[in-house]
Amino acid sequence: DAKTTQPPSMDCAEGRAANLPCNHSTISGNEYVYWYRQIHSQGPQYIIHGLKNNETNEMASLIITEDRKSSTLILPHATLRDTAVYYCIVLKYYGQNFVFGPGTRLSVLP
Amino acid sequence: DAGVIQSPRHEVTEMGQEVTLRCKPISGHDYLFWYRQTMMRGLELLIYFNNNVPIDDSGMPEDRFSAKMPNASFSTLKIQPSEPRDSAVYFCASSYGGGETQYFGPGTRLLVL
Numbered sequence: 001d002a003k004t005t006q007p008p009s010m011d012c013a014e015g016r017a018a019n020l021p022c023n024h025s026t027i028s029g030n031e032y033v034y035w036y037r038q039i040h041s042q043g044p045q046y047i048i049h050g051l052k053n054n055e056t057n058e059m060a061s062l063i064i065t066e067d068r069k070s071s072t073l074i075l076p077h078a079t080l081r082d083t084a085v086y087y088c089i090v091l092k093y094y095g096q097n098f099v100f101g102p103g104t105r106l107s108v109l110p
Numbered sequence: 111d112a113g114v115i116q117s118p119r120h121e122v123t124e125m126g127q128e129v130t131l132r133c134k135p136i137s138g139h140d141y142l143f144w145y146r147q148t149m150m151r152g153l154e155l156l157i158y159f160n161n162n163v164p165i166d167d168s169g170m171p172e173d174r175f176s177a178k179m180p181n182a183s184f185s186t187l188k189i190q191p192s193e194p195r196d197s198a199v200y201f202c203a204s205s206y207g208g209g210e211t212q213y214f215g216p217g218t219r220l221l222v223l
Contacts, residue, residue, distance in 0.1 A: 043114075043201050043214025044153070087153075097166065098143075098212065100153035 001083070004088045009105040012082075018075040020104050022088030025069040031092050033064060037084040038101070040060065042092045043088065078108045114215035116202050122221045128190040131218045135184055143212060144166045144177055144187050144209030153201070159185065179181040 007022040012018040022031065034049040048055055048062045050071075055062045061074040066067055087103040115134040123129055135142045143158040147181040163177045170177070174193070179185040189196055199219050203212040 038153075041217075043203065043217055044212075045214070046211040098155060102152055 003099075004101055005088055006086070006088050006101065006104045008102065009107070011107050012075075013079045014080060014108050015077055015108050016109070018078040018082065018106060020073040020075075020086050020088075020106065021024055021069045021070065024088070024090045027068050027090050031090050033062065033068075033071045034089040034098075035060070035062065036087045036101060037082075037088065038087070038103070039081075039084040047086075070108070078106075080110065082106065082107050084109045114202055114204055114213055116200075116215040116218050118218060120130045120221075123192055123223065125186065125193055126191045127222075128188065129192045129201050129204075129222075130195075131187040131189075131219060131220070133185045133187070133202030133215060135185070135202070136206075136213055137183070139204035139206045139213075140182070140212050141186050141205045141207075141212075142179060143203040143205075144185070145214075146198045147217075148198045149199060156187070165178050189220075192220075194222045195215065196220065 011097045032049050032051050035047040036044040037047055048057055048060050050062045050064055052064055052068055065070045085103040085105050087100050089098055114136055127223045131152045133153050140161050144154055144156040147153045148154055154169055156167055157177045159179045162182060175189055177187045181218040197220055199217045201217045203214040
């Protein structure tokens with residue numbers, strides 16, 4: 001499965017959009033991009049996933065570049081409760097071997 | 111649904127003792143996963159089951175670790191004998207049909223002295 005690269009940390013002002021980038025330059029055609037987050041002392045929580053089209057749900061939007069070598073998770077109006085570590089994972093659909101890298105520690109500031 | 115349930119939430123034990131961690135997946139889910147999280151190694155997949163059958167245990171660190179799933183509603187992860195380097199947070203997760211969403215439990219914080 002393709003590896004991912006994320007910035008170790010980011011800050012965002014409360015109420016503003018948080019844009020979290022992820023590079024996955026070795027992604028293959030049948031691999032999806034998944035995003036999970038982990039709020040302090042809790043288990044990881046699924047956010048969104050996509051293959052090549054942009055996706056949106058009640059939590060976030062996922063923008064995948066046309067060459068699929070990178071993606072951006074967008075939290076449109078970040079709140080203090082969005083402070084967490086965000087993980088970008090690339091995996092074949094129905095693959096189970098999730099590999100969680102160090103992720104991006106997002107701090108939403110008041 | 112109550113979500114994935116893990117017990118105990120905290121465990122402190124002495125080196126050499128047997129430790130058993132328990133997990134109840136979400137009802138109807140057919141996949142169950144065990145993860146370990148440490149500061150040094152991050153979140154690692156240890157083993158996962160499908161329909162109570164272990165599918166991939168390549169992440170299990172060594173023979174001191176064993177996992178069972180006797181039925182669809184219960185799984186255990188056992189460490190015998192425990193060592194200080196086993197200190198970590200152990201998460202259980204479940205999913206339905208091998209889909210994209212794994213639901214994680216609150217974790218068991220294990221400290222081996």
